[in-house]
Amino acid sequence: xxxxxxxxxxxxxxxxxxxxxxxxxxxxxxxxxxxxxxxxxxxxxxxxxxxxxxxxxxxxxxxxxxxxxxxxxxxxxxxxxxxxxxxxxxxxxxxxxxxxxxxxxxxxxxxxxxxxxxxxxxxxxxxxxxxxxxxxxxxxxxxxxxxxxxxxxxxxxxxxxxxxxxxxxxxxxxxxxxxxxxxxxxxxxxxxxxxxxxxxxxxxxxxxxxxxxxxxxxxxxxxxxxxxxxxxxxxxxxxxxxxxxxxxxxxxxxxxxxxxxxxxxxxxxxxxxxxxxxxxxxxxxxxxxxxxxxxxxxxxxxxxxxxxxxxxxxxxxxx
Numbered sequence: 001x002x003x004x005x006x007x008x009x010x011x012x013x014x015x016x017x018x019x020x021x022x023x024x025x026x027x028x029x030x031x032x033x034x035x036x037x038x039x040x041x042x043x044x045x046x047x048x049x050x051x052x053x054x055x056x057x058x059x060x061x062x063x064x065x066x067x068x069x070x071x072x073x074x075x076x077x078x079x080x081x082x083x084x085x086x087x088x089x090x091x092x093x094x095x096x097x098x099x100x101x102x103x104x105x106x107x108x109x110x111x112x113x114x115x116x117x118x119x120x121x122x123x124x125x126x127x128x129x130x131x132x133x134x135x136x137x138x139x140x141x142x143x144x145x146x147x148x149x150x151x152x153x154x155x156x157x158x159x160x161x162x163x164x165x166x167x168x169x170x171x172x173x174x175x176x177x178x179x180x181x182x183x184x185x186x187x188x189x190x191x192x193x194x195x196x197x198x199x200x201x202x203x204x205x206x207x208x209x210x211x212x213x214x215x216x217x218x219x220x221x222x223x224x225x226x227x228x229x230x231x232x233x234x235x236x237x238x239x240x241x242x243x244x245x246x247x248x249x250x251x252x253x254x255x256x257x258x259x260x261x262x263x264x265x266x267x268x269x270x271x272x273x274x275x276x277x278x279x280x281x282x283x284x285x286x287x288x289x290x291x292x293x294x295x296x297x298x299x300x301x302x303x304x305x306x307x308x309x310x311x312x313x314x315x316x317x318x319x
Contacts, residue, residue, distance in 0.1 A: 040281035058209035058301030067183030067275040073307035075185040087205030089159040113146025122196030137168035142237040145217025159215040166227030178253035178310035190305040193248035202302035251312035
């Protein structure tokens with residue numbers, strides 16, 4: 001398995017004794033809050049708020065004190081690591097605009113190259129209780145850029161990513177019946193996509209908006225120091241973007257979908273989702289339409305899962 005477990009078990013919950021000490025009224029209020037699902041209104045026109053490609057920058061929008069809409073709920077050890085200054089882009093790209101509070105995704109410089117990975121493997125097998133996923137972390141359905149970034153690549157001027165893409169040994173057993181509850185904190189990794197590629201949260205190693213700062217390839221991905229190729233944002237190479245279509249699985253077992261309610265002109269944004277970047281609607285799983293809570297990948301920060309709604313098998317490592 002690739003690097004999971006250094007923050008396993010970290011969550012917003014307290015230990016058993018502390019839970020037992022909660023007063024009945026407070027406990028009932030917490031239970032009501034945990035059971036409240038934000039539900040998709042398929043008749044509503046959500047519009048296309050970011051049709052021009054100009055997105056808000058999410059630098060520093062993380063917290064370790066509890067879930068908050070538009071923020072990453074980071075486990076305390078992970079949050080502490082984000083101030084270390086170890087990694088990320090070398091300089092701000094010219095795609096930043098409006099006093100650096102926004103960036104134009106259309107102006108970002110992609111990493112050059114088109115590398116195929118014929119040895120890519122990705123498998124999902126289901127049992128009565130588990131969804132078992134194995135992968136070597138290489139994309140099964142698209143090419144990648146050339147990494148490390150060459151000094152002759154225009155992207156090198158902004159982000160000199162020195163890492164190579166390498167095959168991993170990824171194996172995870174996710175529950176098929178995650179129990180929706182109060183938000184739980186996370187580390188740097190949040191799930192795996194159906195392309196076989198890992199999904200990291202919205203932050204770079206310095207707590208900045210990775211989608212805004214870091215240069216990625218034509219599929220909006222790049223490798224970290226151990227060679228794990230990953231997305232931070234919704235990949236342009238993932239074309240099935242319906243809110244009813246599964247494009248990945250979070251570590252807590254809930255599905256991840258695209259943002260389109262009725263095509264690209266009617267899609268969800270962060271403002272339409274709950275504090276963990278999710279909503280409840282009908283999703284097609286294993287050929288059946290089921291009503292479930294799921295996370296949504298959006299155009300805007302924090303892009304995907306920002307906290308876990310069920311107990312994850314790991315909160316992901318400190319990157």
